[in-house]
Amino acid sequence: MSAISQNVSREASSLMPADDTILSMVVSGRRRDGDALVVTLRPVDDRPLPPWEPGAHIDVLITPEITRQYSLCGHPADSATWQIAVKHQPPPRGRGGSDHVHANWEVGTRVEVREPRNNFPVRDADDYLFIAGGIGITALKPMIDSVEAAGKKWSLAYCGRSLSTMALRDELAEYGDRVRFFPSDEQSRVDLGELLDTPVEGRLVYFCGPESLLEAVQERSAAWPPGTLQFERFTPQTHTLDEDAVSFEIELAESGLSLTVPPHKTILEVLEENGVTLLSSCRAGVCGTCETTVLEGIPDHRDSVLTDEERASNETMMVCVSRCIGRRLVLDI
Template structure:
C-alpha cells in the first residue's frame, strides 16, 4: 500500500474524447509539453481535481507501457454529485485538467490463472489487467456484465482481441451474471479480480467464501456498510513525527481532528474508497472501516485510512 505522502500533481491536456458506450466517454490525457507521464501498473487510478472541493477517482484503462498518455473512462451517473456531469459536459478536447496520482490499491498479483469479473463501468481497471495476464502467458477468463450491449464500454475491443475468453453477458439478454459458472470450483492457483456495483461484489464475496484466503480481490465504487464503531467514546491519537496528541471525539474523524491540530494530511474521497489518506500505524489497535484493505492487511494493524477508520483502543500512535 502507499502510505500517506505527497503525490505528483500534473496539469494535463485532453487530447482525445471518445464515446465508448451509452453514457460512457473516455479521455486521453497528455502532458502539454509532450513529456512522459509517471509509471503505473494495472489497477491504478487517478484523482481528477475538477474544482477546489470536487475530486473524483477514475481507473486508468490505457496501456501502462505507453507513457505518452493516460486514458480514463467515465460513466455519466444519473445521480451525479457533480463529478461525472462536469466531465461529460465541460471537459472537451484541448481542455486542461489537474490530476493527482497514479495510486494503486488494486494491484494484479502473479498467478497461473485468473478469473476477471466486471460489472458495468467496473470494466475500466480490468482492461489493462487482462492485457497484463495475456502478456505474462497466464490462463484467464473474463465475465463482463452490463445492462445492455450498448452500455458496455470496450466490449468490442475485448471480444475482437481475446475471443471466447471474454464472456459478454448483457443483462437484457442473459439476466444477472452466473457467478457459479464463471468462477467454477475453488482453485489454489487462481486469483479472482472483480470490480463493479455493490450487489455484484456482495454476491461474489458469498461465492468465493470457500476459496483460499487472499484469492479474491475487489475494487469498490462506494463504501461498504459497517456496524457501529468499536468505541463510542473519545480516544487519543499521538502523531509521532510532530509530537502532538489529539483527542478524537465520537462525532469527528481522525482526519478532521488531525487537520484541526494544524497537521495537513493528503485526502480525497473521505469515505474510505480511494486510499489517499492511508497512514502508517506505529502502535495501537485499529477499528478498520475502509473499503480497500484486505482482511490480511487490516489484521496486520500497520496502516489505516484515517478518513473513516477509528481506534479500537484508548490510544493510537500514527506516523504523522
C-alpha cells in the same frame, strides 16, 4: 469484506505515503463508449508521464470542491498519454463529478491530476478469472491485456445493463470466446455458481463492480482458499458513526501533539482543524491516499482498501474513516 481477502499482496509503492505532486494535463481526445466518456489526457509540457501498472488509479481534481478517482484503462507502455473512462451519473444519483466531466470536458480542456496509486495490483498466477460489473471493467481491462501479453490463461465475465451501455466492449470482443458478455436487458445473467462453486487450483479471481456484485461473488466463493479473491470497490462501504461511539486520543509521534477525536468527527477532520496537513482525496476509505502508519494502539478499520491480513497487523490505517478500538492511537505523523 467478511473473511475474504481483498488484495493480499499490494505493491510496496501503494504502502508509501501518497505523493501530492499535481500534474497539469490537457484533454487530447474524447469519445463516447457505452454509457461512459473515454478521455485521453496528455501532459501540457509533453514530458514523459510517470509509470503505472494495471490496477492503478489517479485522483482527478475536477473542480476545487470535487476530486474523484478513476482507473487508468489505457496501456502502461504509453508514457505520452493516460486514458480514463467516466460513467455518466447525473445528480441525484451521482455526486456531480461525472456530470461536470461529461458536460464540460472538451479537447483542449485543462485538467489537474495526482500521480497514479495502485491498491489493486496483478499478482502472478497460472490462470485468471475476471468478473466485471458495469464501469468496473476499466480497472480490469489493462490487467487482461497484461496477462494476455504474458501468455497466461484467462477468461472474463462482463455484466452490464445492455450491450449498448458496456464500455470497452468492442476492444474486449477482439479476444473472442474468452470474453462472455451478460447484458441484463437480454435476460442474460452470469451464473456465478458455474464460475465459482468449485475452486480451481492456481487461479486468481479479480472482480470489480457495484456492491451487489461484490457481495454475490464473495458469497459464492466461500470454498476458495484465502488470498485467491482480489477485488476493488469504486464506491465506499456504508459506515455511520455509532450512537455509542466514544472519544479517543491520538498522539502524533513527530510533534508529540495529543488531540481528542470526538464521536462525531473523523481523525482526518481533527488533524485538519489543528493545522496538520495530511494528503487525502476520497474521504471515504476507498482510494488509500490518507494511509497512515500506526505506532501504537488498535485501529477500528472501516476502509475498503486494506486486506484482512493488513488489518490484522494494524500497521496502517485510513484516517478519513477508521477509528480506534480503545482509548489511544499513536500515529507516525
